[in-house]
Amino acid sequence: MDDIAYEDITQAEIDEIRRHVDEHGLSGLPGIVKGKMRDWRNVPLSIALVGEAAVGKSSFINSIRGLTADDEGSAPVGTGDVTREPTKYCHPYNEQLVFWDLPGVGTPRFPQDKSYLGRVGYSNYDFFLLLSDDRFTSKDIWLAREIESLNKEYFFIRTKIDDAMESAKDSERDFSESRVLERIKKNCNDNFTAGQLKKRPVYCIDCYDKHKWDYSRLMEDILVSLPEMKRNALVLSLSPLTKGVIKSKTMVLKTRAKRMALVSGIQGAGTSLIPIPLLGGAIGVSLDIALLATEVTFYLKQYGLDDESLQELSARTNTRLDYYQDALKNGSSIMTSRQSVKTFLMNMIKSEATEEAIKRIPIEVTRFIPFVNALVGGTINFATAYHMLNNMIDDLEKDALIVIDALIQATSSEVD
Structure with missing residues (x-):
């Protein structure tokens, strides 16, 4: 899934998905949604x-x-x-x-x-x-x-x-x-x-x-x-060459996040995945955590924040790796956590408040809600996944900009 780029979900696609659900339920739906995705490579x-x-x-x-x-x-x-x-x-x-x-x-x-x-x-x-x-x-x-x-x-x-x-x-x-x-x-x-x-x-x-x-x-x-x-x-x-490229990545990835939240909810509702209790334990969500972990790993690569990218940057600039790691010490939780991506996501989802997740869904996404209720076992599945991915993108953009500033500082010091 990490090779897929998305345009926004169109109303025609929503109508097609709704018709499929009415006629066939969730059977075969992941394939229908994935078939709409374009491989950017x-x-x-x-x-x-x-x-x-x-x-x-x-x-x-x-x-x-x-x-x-x-x-x-x-x-x-x-x-x-x-x-x-x-x-x-x-x-x-x-x-x-x-x-x-x-x-x-x-x-x-x-x-x-x-x-x-x-x-x-x-x-x-x-x-x-x-x-x-x-x-x-x-x-x-x-x-x-x-x-x-x-x-x-x-x-x-x-x-x-x-x-x-x-x-x-x-x-x-x-x-x-x-x-x-x-x-x-x-x-x-x-x-x-x-x-x-x-x-x-x-x-x-x-x-x-x-x-x-x-x-x-x-x-x-x-x-x-x-x-x-x-x-x-x-x-x-492109690698995160400039601040402008980083912000362009954010725009593309945020559009992609809508589809990934939908696919994760479908996968979660259509399988026997164990529900994850949310904050307070009153409500749980069923999401495809493996799929979301793959997606977040892709984000890390896109922003040049995965281990391999940071090591390459360190070698290319002849700068110690811990220089960039230290620059990120006040960065997002995932950059300062020693947990695996999958474990981090599990803990992040468990700490999510149901009301907050739904409240923070952007207006343009609410058009999905009427059929998402029936499609993925409730609005909360989609809301939690989308809210989490959207926040992750915002955090990683900030981290990538921190690395760019550190890079500029390092190269400026070499010149001076």
Whole structure:
């Protein structure tokens, strides 16, 4: 179940589920509900990177995939080699998310003419990332114009901003980072105008530090531009790169939680699972705890809070693991508990107050209640599962943001 991404539950689906229950009861219902779920790893998304050689395409490809140049499967960096054919790099967490390093335009093999985009298979890509470094060239303008003529979306990225900042510090008496960024963006916009291109944002980034300048805004704008299923697939594939990505994960996971609460209630009502007494012992719920534990484990992975992800972060930043663990000492209960996920959930559910669980169900979820009563043995099953998952997502988002702040602090200390 951890490979499933969801859109919201539609009224048509509710009506279909109700008809099935009226005719067949709970028999076969879990299969019906699961059949409505889309496997996000089966949603293809192809992103093409274009630009001249040595502008940082390989570094960006590694960065967005959460890899360093030393990792297996990373794009080679600083080799001086010119890409001769479109080169495919899959995301390590989702093979359907593919980044393509396209050959530079204007070589004997790929001349600057109308055949270029056709030869690199432009129609196969969902959108383009056009990267440029310290020089805005005529080839950049030509590429942008050609992509626009094909009605394809593209994002213009100005790389190596760290080098520009260092140069400005050395050459300007009254250095101002904001003025340097403003100057870079004005230069790019002036070139857009001169090249008769549509005005668009310029994203100034450092591929090696995702928390500086426009990296986060770039990721947010890319996500907004995509249709829902492709956006969900990208959000769930990416590691928690930035605070914006983390918040996007929360939006997707909260929609998913509605379905998971429903499925858990169905599974609990349709089997001989032992009821769990709630606070006070007067009322109990029947939920599929194994299913919920798998779901929460998936959340931990999504937010980069599982043991493997924290160990990888520690190694990648050359920082002690306990540095991040200490940062989470005031985090959510699950991050400070030494219990297994399943045990933690059991204790959490037992401590839940029935009235509070029902009271806190968001208004948009109350439309499920009339048929949930009959479907899963009472509103309390659904309410408890949904309330618990929703709270868990909120807590883990806060934890992930704590880790991001700790990461920024650690990398800033290294620079200073």
